[in-house]
Amino acid sequence: MTPKGRLRKCAGVAAETGVALLLVLALFWLFIVLLFAVFPSGTPLKELVSDRGEPSPLARGGVKRPEAALQSLVRDVRCRRGDSVAWGDASEGMLLYNRDAIQTFDRSGATISFAPGDFLAMGSNSMVVVTRLNETVEGEPRSYRVHVEGELRGSFSAAKRVRLEVAAVGHLARVTPGASRFSFTPLGENATSLTVHAGEVRVRGEDRVVRVPARFGITLRRGVPLGPPLPLPASPRLKNDNLLYRFRELPPRVRFNWTGGEGVYHFQLSREPNFGRVLLDSRVNGSEFSAGTLEAGSYYWRVSRVEEGREGPFSRTGRCRLLQLLAPPELRVDFPPSTVGVGGFRLAGRCQPGSSVYVNGAAATMADDGSFSHELELRSGVNLIRVEAVDQAGNASYASRVVYGKE
Known part of the structure; x- marks a missing residue:
């Protein structure tokens, strides 16, 4: 390569290097401008x-x-x-x-x-x-x-x-x-x-x-x-201020009701009676609110009426409890002896209060304390007596006895 060619090649390399440096400086300047635009200076x-x-x-x-x-x-x-x-x-x-x-x-x-x-x-x-x-x-x-x-x-x-x-x-x-x-x-x-x-x-x-x-x-x-x-509008009255729900696996949908008819209401639900931290805070059209995502535990709720933005005082605080029941209800049955005379017999027993009892598929008469009774008609020969108790969560207990009817 001639000296003139080498000189031309060196000039080309120098020009390319200069252009690259200028591009780097331009990109750096644009980055600084973007940085100040996105993150403006303020309090140190x-x-x-x-x-x-x-x-x-x-x-x-x-x-x-x-x-x-x-x-x-x-x-x-x-x-x-x-x-x-x-x-x-x-x-x-x-x-x-x-x-x-x-x-x-x-x-x-x-x-x-x-x-x-x-x-x-x-x-x-x-x-x-x-x-x-x-x-x-x-x-x-x-x-x-x-x-x-x-x-x-x-x-x-x-x-x-x-x-x-x-x-x-x-x-x-x-x-x-x-x-x-x-x-x-x-x-x-x-x-x-x-x-x-x-x-x-x-x-x-x-x-x-x-x-x-x-x-x-x-x-x-x-x-x-x-x-x-x-x-301001008057505070609503709660239809039931002590709600109790029992469930076995999935929590039920809880319904809160109050008086006042159609209109806008302000509903609040909290774990704390003073509503220090509110779990649900909603505007509701109508006198009912339902929630289906609550876990087992105790809750407190209240509601106020809103008219054209003017919110009246809250109602008194209601309580809601969700109890998860996994164990079957206790069941005790006073069966007749293995051999008994034919005719009418009054079967009695006791189970968990709030449960339902069925004797051979028919509903027994229940009392508030959990005691129950049912009239049976015993026939001559073999009689199968089957008792089922179901609590409000759906858990069930069973008891059965074979009784021989003698004339």
């Missing part, structure tokens, strides 16, 4: 997670103090810090700071605790932003504005440690300091229902302020003047 990790549990500093140089804490998380709950646009997983006990946001998803929930006895409970598919209004004021009760989209319930004690106002669908609801219980229930994208169970809430509209006392509710609609508050 050392401020969000501290080994000593110390609050992170404010962006403007002061000490950032926690305003509340997350408690009783259910399923999928996310948190976004006030100085960040990135959402992350929330955890029970997480401290919340000024302008932090909390979001729940399907069948999820979270409780925001400001102080003992002062908390907000979020329902499914809801978002809340908590803003401190008097952050620089010392010696006064803490004042907050809560922006809510979705379902929110509040309960505050008589200690007056917290002042609260809730912004929802273009309206501002101020909770009168003191003992109070209230709830916001969404009615579509541009409406929500405010229900006051205890205390008082004053709602500011475009033209006036409406006072909503205890046991009243009001519908808030974006861009629509406020109407008058209306009384």
Whole structure:
């Protein structure tokens, strides 16, 4: 190869190397841009997670103090810090700071605790932003504005440690300091229902302020003047507040019934009598709810009526027990002697209360304590007496005797 050819070959290799380096740099630059787009900068990790549990500093140089804490998380709950646009997983006990946001998803929930006895409970598919209004004021009760989209319930004690106002669908609801219980229930994208169970809430509209006392509710609609508050519906009465189901293998479908007729009801089921953790929380059309996925054990349930979003007080708490029975019922039969005179004979015995007894296929007369009796007609010669006891779960016990009838 001539010197000129070697020079041309070296130039080609150098050009290819330069183009490859430029492509690598371009791809690296695109990766950095994509990284910042997907994971924007926000609160530094050392401020969000501290080994000593110390609050992170404010962006403007002061000490950032926690305003509340997350408690009783259910399923999928996310948190976004006030100085960040990135959402992350929330955890029970997480401290919340000024302008932090909390979001729940399907069948999820979270409780925001400001102080003992002062908390907000979020329902499914809801978002809340908590803003401190008097952050620089010392010696006064803490004042907050809560922006809510979705379902929110509040309960505050008589200690007056917290002042609260809730912004929802273009309206501002101020909770009168003191003992109070209230709830916001969404009615579509541009409406929500405010229900006051205890205390008082004053709602500011475009033209006036409406006072909503205890046991009243009001519908808030974006861009629509406020109407008058209306009384809450009465609580339903349970048709059977002590349900008992027995089963052998597969749990039965449990039916809960109450009075009130057609309409919308709020049904809750829990393992705890105070409904600290709710297993089922559903809106029901009609006065019955059925559940077929319950395991053996004890449950508690209650129901309230909802009219145009205004939810009345819950009914008294009912109890439901599902007992799995695997052993056959005890059965004792007072058979006649092996040889007996022909004619009528009253067969008696005892078995597990609630069971059914059949003598030669015919139902015996049962008493509440489990005792039973049945009239037999003994014929001359051989008589086969067969007794079967079946409990409510379907378990069965058998006893039989051959008796000779003598004239």
